[in-house]
Every structure is written in structure tokens, then in C-alpha cells.
Amino acid sequence: MGSGNDILDMYIYETNTLLEQLETIVLEAEKADTFSQENVNEIFRIMHTIKGSSAMMEFDTLTTVAHRIEDLFFIIRENTMSVVSEDNRPALFDLVFQSIDYFRGEVERVEADEPLNKDIDSFLTNINTLISKIKGEEPEQPAAAPPAKAPEQPASPAPVPAEAPLAGSSSFPHALRVTFDEGCGMENLRSFMLVTSIRDFCNQEDFCFEPADVETNPATSEAVSDHGFLLMFKNASDRENAIPVVKSAGSIQDYQSYDYQPAPEPPAVQAAPETAPQSAPAAAKSSAAAAAPAGGTGAAGATAGQQHAKETLISVNLSKLDQLSAVVGEIVITESMVTSSPDLKGLNLDTFSKSARQLRKLTDELQDVSMSLRMVPVSGTFQKMNRIVRDMTKKLNRPAKLTLIGENTEVDKTIVDNIGDPIMHMIRNSMDHGIEETQEERIAAGKDPVGEIILSARDTGSEVIIEISDDGRGVNDEAVLNKAIRQGIAFPDVEYSHREILNFLLAPGFSTNAQVTEYSGRGVGMDVVKRSVEELGGNVSITSELGRGMTTTIRIPLTMAIMDGMEVSVGNSTFTIPINNIRSSMKVSAHEVIHDSSNREIIKALDSFYPIIRARDFYQLSDGFTEIEDGILLWLESGDCSYCLFVDELLGEQQVVVKQLPSYVNSYNVKNFGINGCTLLGDGSISIILDVANLYKAAHGA
Amino acid sequence: MNEDILFAKDQVFDLTNEDEAAADDMVDTQKYLIFIADDLKLGVIAEYVVEILTNQSITYLPRVPDFIRGIINMRGQIIPILDIRLRLGKPPQEDSLVVVLNLDGTQLGILVDAVDQMIDIDRSVILPMPSHSTQLLVSGMCSLPDGSGTMMVLDCEQLMPHE
Known part of the structure; x- marks a missing residue:
């Protein structure tokens, strides 16, 4: 798997990781009902990376959507979260969740080699509506805020104006020359991304760029990498607005701003960068511009920190790890074959035995290390459940919270990959059937009106125990038994113990809810959970007390290898x-x-x-x-x-x-x-x- | 079914070779490894053969059909062993060797009496089995050019588990 296209694999991996990060941030932010400035920066950065890498892969729709969301957070970043009124916040959170789902869906399509969904208009409209709402309620517009022009601007790349004045240095006196990292590739596309970003807050007539045909002519990438990409603005304020955009774009090596000075002979635009590399006026105007070449401030600094942290982690193809553990397994066996070889019987081999002991120690160590490589924390899988609880809370209108315990428990990668669905199923089950339908019901039962689901993992040394428990209604033995009899799983005249009745829940084709809901109760429920856990070599058991809730315990051997x-x-x-x-x-x-x-x-x-x-x-x-x-x-x-x-x-x-x-x-x-x-x-x-x-x-x- | 595949392949070959091959009358040959099982000369396409092992101790695997003699450990890889004699409904033989095949990624060892020779055979001389033949495991046959007998082409498809 995934051997053919490394770049695509990398893209999928990276995007998924970013989306996971994003989801965690938004879930937390939603609880606090606000985005901290740090969150906003982070979201901005994530969207920006997605935009950039999608553009590299030429997934235009993804680029466009990411771009609009970036815009949205650009506004929030510039004006802090206070710009979003209380009324608009739920819409904002929903929108971000929607976009996460959108990106996930598209990445899945990419992975499955299916064509991308081209119809993003309604989604873009949603984003634009929210942007204008936020803007509409903005009391005073700080100078740095983008003009309200943005929402009307179509997000899909507009054709480059053919009549863009080429040598318009005098009419566009405020220039910005951007140079890209050497060898970053696709300079023309990168440049064009800058243009689209700038177009969002700057009228098309108010700026121009050189070379003008970066979008359509791939050959321009050479010119851009040699001479830089030249942006020229009518108004100095637009240029100032453009600076943060340029700064946050990927692979930017440097930029210089300078003003056009009427010279005796007007220099050709192509030569302009060389003739007037004066950054003095800009430095005076904008401290940001001065600081940026030195390594960047604020968001840029945070980005650098992030990248540094990343360097201690590398991603390895799972098949290589499998191969490694297979070889290590062989080594362990070969080692004991050698040291306990019958040929050695009766020989007095002091040095040999000493070395053999050392070898055994080392092979044991090697085995432990190679095992630990495959171990990953369950936190990723657990975090995903937050989202499920959140969505269902909204949909079913049953307030509930999810408590995670032991997220850092490490288990074999294969297990982590396969445990997600069973856990999700159990959580849905708890939300759907466990937690009481109304808060009144809970209050009457003397419980906290907000339901609680606890998802915990712990490691006993030989196995990992994952428990999903809720404080809901619990299992009604009688109802389950009746249902089991109706389904023909149980016999009417037989006495069943509490435990046996609970086991019916795990029987194939059993579903207690009379109504099939969107989330659970499709008749294929717990038995699927049971089967997938058993495939991992584990087992499932249920305990429950009527009125107190239900606990599902999943036990899985720590590693299957x-x-x-x-x-x-x-x-x-x-x-x-x-x-x-x-x-x-x-x-x-x-x-x-x-x-x-x-x-x-x-x-x-x-x-x-x-x-x-x-x-x-x-x-x-x-x-x-x-x-x-x-x-x-x-x-x-x-x-x-x-x-x-x-x-x-x-x-x-x-x-x-x-x-x-x-x-x-x-x-x-x-x-x-x-x-x-x-x-x-x-x-x-x-x-x-x-x-x-x-x-x-x-x-x-x- | 396998015959269909063979024919289909031939057709493809014909199409691609028509232009250039027509001129210099290229002969389309295939290398076969011929082994012996119960007095039959069976040929298997040489590309499938991974290696030939002797003196392998086979671990008995319960609850599988008789003709699967068990599994062996080939340098850490577990490989199932199918006894060609038993598969053909003949009594097993003690002194035999294992030919390990790789059939579309599935590693399978076959237990045969002996290995005979490696030979190039013109695809066109391989004839289909007579329509009422009940011979198992064979998809075609041809006379050997050296006159040493007839080679039966092993139908690898039939070696795979059904269902």
C-alpha cells in the first residue's frame, strides 16, 4: 500500500494530522465558547498549510475552501475574538466542524482515488455569510482590518486581468518584492496564491503584479525564482495589509517593500527590483516589515517552534515496522537456537557463555525497543469521541459530557486502528440508549442534569482495558429478555441470570431500541463490536445496574505480536x-x-x-x-x-x-x-x- | 476457467505481436519446470517457482483437507504444503521434495516425487485437455520435444482453495 505516490501519501498523512489537531482545538474552544488568540493563530496556520499543500497537489476546491476559512480567521486574528458576537459563535464553531468534515471527506476521496467534490458553492456561501455577519457587527474598523470588499469577491480564482498595467510603476508606487525559498518549486502557483490572498482585501484595480501571467504560464516560475515576485499597490495601506499575508505564506524566503521614485529614465518593471532595493521607507512605516526578515514575530515564531518540535518525530511506513518486528522476532529465535545448540553440549565454554548472556540481554532489549515502536497512545482515537459526543448532544438535545481517562495508554498500532469503531459504537449506544432522554428524568433520579460518559484506558502489563461507562438508565433486564425472546435468541421458559441477559446484548441481530436512529440501533450493533474486538484477540463484557448506567469493558492484549x-x-x-x-x-x-x-x-x-x-x-x-x-x-x-x-x-x-x-x-x-x-x-x-x-x-x- | 484465461492471454499476445512478429516469425515460448508426481510429468511455469527444498520437516496442521500436509518454516516464512499425490487421489510417498511456488503473491509449497528438467516450450504446441478428461490439476498438455513423453500443464488455479 501507498508505495506509488510518496508525495500524495505525505499530503494525506499531513492533512489528516492537521485536521485532528484542528478538531481538538475547536472542541476545546467550543467548551470555553471562545477562541484564544493562540488558538486563532494555530487554526490560521493549519488552514494555511492545508491551503498551501492542497495547492501544491492541485486540489483547487480544497485550496479555495481552506483559503476562505483562513480569511475568516484572519479577521478574527486581527480583531481578536471579540469581533465575533455571542450570537455568531455557535455558527462559527459549526462552520469549523463542517469544514473539518469537508476536508476529511475530500481527503478520503483523494485516498480512494475518487474525483473531488466540485460543488463547494453552498459551503463557500456559508463561510461568506458568516464573514459578512461578523464584519457587519463590527463596531469600528481598525485601519488594519480588511475592507468589507472581501465577501463579495468570488473565492474561485478570477482570471488575471489581461489589461493589468505592466509598467505601471508610477500608478502603483508601493511595491513589494517577494522572493521564495530556493528550490521550493512551483513558484508561479505560490505567487498566484499570494495574489488571490491579496485580492481578498484589495480591489483588483488597486494593485498589479509581475509577471502577470503566473496563473496560466508555468514558465513564469523560473522568472519568479530568479527575480522574485513583484507586487505593486496604489495605496500604501494595501501594501501594509499584504505584508502579513506574505509573511504567513509558505516557503517565503524574504520580501522587501520599496516605493517607486520617479527617476530620470523610468526603469523597466523587470529591472525595478534591482534598481530600487530600498527598504528604508518601509522599515520606517512598518516595524513588522523590519522584523520579518530577521526571522519573524508572533505567528511566524510560533510556526518555527512547531516545526522544530516536529523534527524529533518522524513518520515511518507501517510495513517497515512490521518488517522490523518480524526480523527482530527471527533474531530472538535464532539467538536461542545458537546458544542452546545441541552441538555445545558438554563443552566448557566460559567466554562463549558470557558473550551468549550478553547477546541475550541485547536481543531482549532490541525486542522491547522494536515492540515499543509500534506502540502509540490511544489519545488520538479517544479525542475523536469528543466530536461524536458533541454532535450527538446537539442532535438529540441531551446534554452530556465525555471524560477521558488514561489517554496516554499505549497500545499496538494495529489495535489503535481497529478499536476506534467499536468505541465509537459504544459511545453512540450510551448517548442514544443510555443517557436519559430529558434532563427532568435525570433530575428526578437525583443525577446531574448533564449526563456523563467516561472513556478510560489502562494497561495491566499484559492487556489493555478500555471501559466505556455512562451514568444513564442502565439496562432493563426484563426489556432485554423480552426482546431476546422475540428475536428468538432466548427461550421463554428458561431462567436467565443477570449476566446471561446482558450477554444477549452482544448477540448478533440484537438491538433494543424500538426505533432505528441515525446513530445507533441499526440492528447491527453490539455483535459487530464484539466481533471486531475478538478479531484483535480481545473480549467484551457488559455490566449494568438499572438506573445507574452501564459499563462496557473491552480487554485487548497489549500487543498481538x-x-x-x-x-x-x-x-x-x-x-x-x-x-x-x-x-x-x-x-x-x-x-x-x-x-x-x-x-x-x-x-x-x-x-x-x-x-x-x-x-x-x-x-x-x-x-x-x-x-x-x-x-x-x-x-x-x-x-x-x-x-x-x-x-x-x-x-x-x-x-x-x-x-x-x-x-x-x-x-x-x-x-x-x-x-x-x-x-x-x-x-x-x-x-x-x-x-x-x-x-x-x-x-x-x- | 483457466483455459479461458490462457486463451485470452494468447489473443492479447497475437494482437500486440501481429505487426512486428509477422515478419520475423517469432516463436512465443514459455519456460516450464517439469516435475514428477505419481508417474505423471507435470509442468509448472518456471516464473512461479521460488525454490526447491529437500528434507523439510512438515508440521502437521489439523482440520484441513488431507492433501494439505501441513506447514513448513522457510527462513521464517510459514508456507503451506500441498501434496500433489494426495490431491490427485494417489497414495502418498515418503521420499519427496517441496517445490515452493509464488502464485500471485500466495506462497504455496507442493510436494512432488522428483524434479525432472527445465524446458522451453512453444505456447502454441500446448493443447487443451480432451473435453471429457477427468484429470485433476491439469489445464493442457503437450508432447515433449525430446520425445521423452508428454507434459501435463499444472493448473495452478486448481491449487488454490475454493470458496
């Missing part, structure tokens, strides 16, 4: 059983085994009875012990199944690198028979990793 396993042998075959699933092992004699009517074997342990599954019979192996005295029973537990597996011998505990079986054999559904993967043992042989729950299902189901 390495686990502690017990090696067992059956005949010539070796199997690995996850240590987490083993309760104990026991030797029993034949007379302790009880047979039920269908001649299945049962064993009594700790005052309870458990079925025995013989691995040899279940897997139809040609050899292995048949007498129960000869072998050993492993008491296994996973989720709600508990049983004993009869194997020949325990070979020992070992940390194993989990390898997926080739898809070729997986297509024969071996997973359903409890064969989950395999691992390579020290001697290079293969051990099959068993899935305790599926093995039980296969042996006792159907």
Missing part, C-alpha cells in the same frame, strides 16, 4: 496455549473422570464440573496418549467458557512471536477449530497457537 505461551505436546505435534488462558494444570486418574449420558468426559475441580476435551481426538492426531493417567489436564478459561484440555506433556513456558497462518490455510476455516496462528520454536520447528475459546466452541457447538 508477542505473547507468553505454554508449549504442550500431543504425540509429535507441539501446541502453544496462551498463558493468560491457563488456570492450572492437573494430573488425574481414570476413576476421577465422570462420563455423561453422551459419553463425554467431565472432571470435577474446585467444586465445579468441567468438560474434558482431548486434543488428540479433537485434532484427529495419529499419536498421543490415550490413557488419562499418562498425560496431563490443562484447565483453560476464556470469556465465559471453562474446560480442561487433555494433552501429553507440558514442555515449558516461553515468550513466542505470533505468526499468522498463511491465508491459504486460513481459508479452510482452521480459526474456527481453535487454530489461531503459529510460532517458530528455538529449533526452527513450528508450534501451533491455540485459541482457547474457539476450540471449545468447535468441540461443543453443533
Whole structure:
């Protein structure tokens, strides 16, 4: 994946990261009901980067939208948040959220190689309306504020005026020469972006630029990179307004402002930059201009800081990491193959043993490091939930807040990628079915009128536990049972325990809400959650107290690549059983085994009875012990199944690198028979990793 | 189905070669690796062959069809092994070797009796199987140029799991 077009990959990655940042900022700002100046700068910067990179990729619609939003925040930045009246703030927040969604959607299209949505007019109108609203209510216009001309100006690039005066130095006395970073590429487009930005606050007739055909003629990029891009204004104030725009644009190396002085022989425009590189008047006029070449102030400084912080992080293609962990896994195995080689038996190798110990230490360390590379905090996934709660709060008109705990818990990247949907589903469920419909209902129940959903993650060393709990109505056992009976999942005459009833919620095709809503209750609900969590090797459980709320607990092994396993042998075959699933092992004699009517074997342990599954019979192996005295029973537990597996011998505990079986054999559904993967043992042989729950299902189901 | 694909490929070839090939009468050949399984000479397109392994210990994998003998560890890669003899419904043989194939990204080892030779065969001499043939795993056949017998073209499509 993603090997063909690195630039595009980078663009997608970068834009998504920026959008995430943006969403976090806006969510927080919405809580405070204002944007701090810092936020505004940051949003401005984000939009600016998106605009710039979209322009580079020639996604015109994205550029235009980003540009308008940038304009919007430009106004706010210049006038502080006070320019937006209380009434307009919700609209502003909504607009930013809409734009995040818009960009996300478009980036997804880009990723899927689909054409972009060309119809952005209504969206632009929304932005423009808001801009004019904000402006309309602005009591006094500071000199630096852009004139109200902007909203009427069409955002899509207007054709460059052909009659733009070329040698109009005398009519456009205030010039600004912009030079771009060397080798930044696409100078013509960058220049044109500047022009469009300036056009927003400056009348077309009031400025001109050189070369004039930057938009249509790619050849101009050379001229721009050699001589700079020349902007000329009728009024000095327009130039001043242009300076911040130029400053914030990407890849700008430098700019100089100077005024046209009537010389004996009027210099050709092309030569103008060289003949009059006088920045003195400008320096006097604008301190910003003077400071800028030195490295920039305010926003520019913040940007620089941001970039510096970024440098300590690099993004790596996940497949490279996979490759690394695979190789490291091999090294660990090879290391033990070498150090425990049978050839060394009986030899007295002091130095060798010493070095071997050192090697083991280092390989262990290497393994830890390579594992940690794949670990990422869950915060990204958690933060996304804020948005869901926010949207649903508005839509359902049920105030609720989301509390995040343990956002910094780190889990394997694969898990983070796949856990988002289940969590989202549970959150929606809590909002939709959990939190009471009206505040009165909550007050009557003696609860805070604002519902609370707590999303927490914690790491127990071997697994990560994610809990989604709400303080809503809780699960009504009776309603669930009735529903389950209606759905044919439960039987009317059977008594079910509280726990069993809750398990119905996870059954396929179960949905308690009578009405299907936009967010949840589409009949494919919790069972999908359950399945996707199980695919990650985890499990889901629900606890609930009527009237107090519901808690969903998702347990997932910290990483799927390495686990502690017990090696067992059956005949010539070796199997690995996850240590987490083993309760104990026991030797029993034949007379302790009880047979039920269908001649299945049962064993009594700790005052309870458990079925025995013989691995040899279940897997139809040609050899292995048949007498129960000869072998050993492993008491296994996973989720709600508990049983004993009869194997020949325990070979020992070992940390194993989990390898997926080739898809070729997986297509024969071996997973359903409890064969989950395999691992390579020290001697290079293969051990099959068993899935305790599926093995039980296969042996006792159907 | 595979025959369709083969024909389709041939047609494409014809079209592209028509202009220049017509003049110098180019022969369109394909390299095959011929191996022996139960007295049959089977040919597999040489490009599919990754390597040939001997003395591999195969780990038995339960709950799969008989002809999948298990999996092997080839330098850390887990590769399923399909016994050609068992797949053809013949009794298995002890002394055999593994030919590892890469079929469109799927790595698969096939267990065969022996490897015979590598040979270039003109595509046009490969004939389809007789229409009522019940021979499994074979998509076409041709006489070997050295007169040593007939080569059956292994139908790799049939090696893949169905469903």
C-alpha cells in the first residue's frame, strides 16, 4: 500500500494530522465558547498549510475552501475574538466542524482515488455569510482590518486581468518584492496564491503584479525564482495589509517593500527590483516589515517552534515496522537456537557463555525497543469521541459530557486502528440508549442534569482495558429478555441470570431500541463490536445496574505480536496455549473422570464440573496418549467458557512471536477449530497457537 | 476457467505481436519446470517457482483437507504444503521434495516425487485437455520435444482453495 505516490501519501498523512489537531482545538474552544488568540493563530496556520499543500497537489476546491476559512480567521486574528458576537459563535464553531468534515471527506476521496467534490458553492456561501455577519457587527474598523470588499469577491480564482498595467510603476508606487525559498518549486502557483490572498482585501484595480501571467504560464516560475515576485499597490495601506499575508505564506524566503521614485529614465518593471532595493521607507512605516526578515514575530515564531518540535518525530511506513518486528522476532529465535545448540553440549565454554548472556540481554532489549515502536497512545482515537459526543448532544438535545481517562495508554498500532469503531459504537449506544432522554428524568433520579460518559484506558502489563461507562438508565433486564425472546435468541421458559441477559446484548441481530436512529440501533450493533474486538484477540463484557448506567469493558492484549505461551505436546505435534488462558494444570486418574449420558468426559475441580476435551481426538492426531493417567489436564478459561484440555506433556513456558497462518490455510476455516496462528520454536520447528475459546466452541457447538 | 484465461492471454499476445512478429516469425515460448508426481510429468511455469527444498520437516496442521500436509518454516516464512499425490487421489510417498511456488503473491509449497528438467516450450504446441478428461490439476498438455513423453500443464488455479 501507498508505495506509488510518496508525495500524495505525505499530503494525506499531513492533512489528516492537521485536521485532528484542528478538531481538538475547536472542541476545546467550543467548551470555553471562545477562541484564544493562540488558538486563532494555530487554526490560521493549519488552514494555511492545508491551503498551501492542497495547492501544491492541485486540489483547487480544497485550496479555495481552506483559503476562505483562513480569511475568516484572519479577521478574527486581527480583531481578536471579540469581533465575533455571542450570537455568531455557535455558527462559527459549526462552520469549523463542517469544514473539518469537508476536508476529511475530500481527503478520503483523494485516498480512494475518487474525483473531488466540485460543488463547494453552498459551503463557500456559508463561510461568506458568516464573514459578512461578523464584519457587519463590527463596531469600528481598525485601519488594519480588511475592507468589507472581501465577501463579495468570488473565492474561485478570477482570471488575471489581461489589461493589468505592466509598467505601471508610477500608478502603483508601493511595491513589494517577494522572493521564495530556493528550490521550493512551483513558484508561479505560490505567487498566484499570494495574489488571490491579496485580492481578498484589495480591489483588483488597486494593485498589479509581475509577471502577470503566473496563473496560466508555468514558465513564469523560473522568472519568479530568479527575480522574485513583484507586487505593486496604489495605496500604501494595501501594501501594509499584504505584508502579513506574505509573511504567513509558505516557503517565503524574504520580501522587501520599496516605493517607486520617479527617476530620470523610468526603469523597466523587470529591472525595478534591482534598481530600487530600498527598504528604508518601509522599515520606517512598518516595524513588522523590519522584523520579518530577521526571522519573524508572533505567528511566524510560533510556526518555527512547531516545526522544530516536529523534527524529533518522524513518520515511518507501517510495513517497515512490521518488517522490523518480524526480523527482530527471527533474531530472538535464532539467538536461542545458537546458544542452546545441541552441538555445545558438554563443552566448557566460559567466554562463549558470557558473550551468549550478553547477546541475550541485547536481543531482549532490541525486542522491547522494536515492540515499543509500534506502540502509540490511544489519545488520538479517544479525542475523536469528543466530536461524536458533541454532535450527538446537539442532535438529540441531551446534554452530556465525555471524560477521558488514561489517554496516554499505549497500545499496538494495529489495535489503535481497529478499536476506534467499536468505541465509537459504544459511545453512540450510551448517548442514544443510555443517557436519559430529558434532563427532568435525570433530575428526578437525583443525577446531574448533564449526563456523563467516561472513556478510560489502562494497561495491566499484559492487556489493555478500555471501559466505556455512562451514568444513564442502565439496562432493563426484563426489556432485554423480552426482546431476546422475540428475536428468538432466548427461550421463554428458561431462567436467565443477570449476566446471561446482558450477554444477549452482544448477540448478533440484537438491538433494543424500538426505533432505528441515525446513530445507533441499526440492528447491527453490539455483535459487530464484539466481533471486531475478538478479531484483535480481545473480549467484551457488559455490566449494568438499572438506573445507574452501564459499563462496557473491552480487554485487548497489549500487543498481538508477542505473547507468553505454554508449549504442550500431543504425540509429535507441539501446541502453544496462551498463558493468560491457563488456570492450572492437573494430573488425574481414570476413576476421577465422570462420563455423561453422551459419553463425554467431565472432571470435577474446585467444586465445579468441567468438560474434558482431548486434543488428540479433537485434532484427529495419529499419536498421543490415550490413557488419562499418562498425560496431563490443562484447565483453560476464556470469556465465559471453562474446560480442561487433555494433552501429553507440558514442555515449558516461553515468550513466542505470533505468526499468522498463511491465508491459504486460513481459508479452510482452521480459526474456527481453535487454530489461531503459529510460532517458530528455538529449533526452527513450528508450534501451533491455540485459541482457547474457539476450540471449545468447535468441540461443543453443533 | 483457466483455459479461458490462457486463451485470452494468447489473443492479447497475437494482437500486440501481429505487426512486428509477422515478419520475423517469432516463436512465443514459455519456460516450464517439469516435475514428477505419481508417474505423471507435470509442468509448472518456471516464473512461479521460488525454490526447491529437500528434507523439510512438515508440521502437521489439523482440520484441513488431507492433501494439505501441513506447514513448513522457510527462513521464517510459514508456507503451506500441498501434496500433489494426495490431491490427485494417489497414495502418498515418503521420499519427496517441496517445490515452493509464488502464485500471485500466495506462497504455496507442493510436494512432488522428483524434479525432472527445465524446458522451453512453444505456447502454441500446448493443447487443451480432451473435453471429457477427468484429470485433476491439469489445464493442457503437450508432447515433449525430446520425445521423452508428454507434459501435463499444472493448473495452478486448481491449487488454490475454493470458496
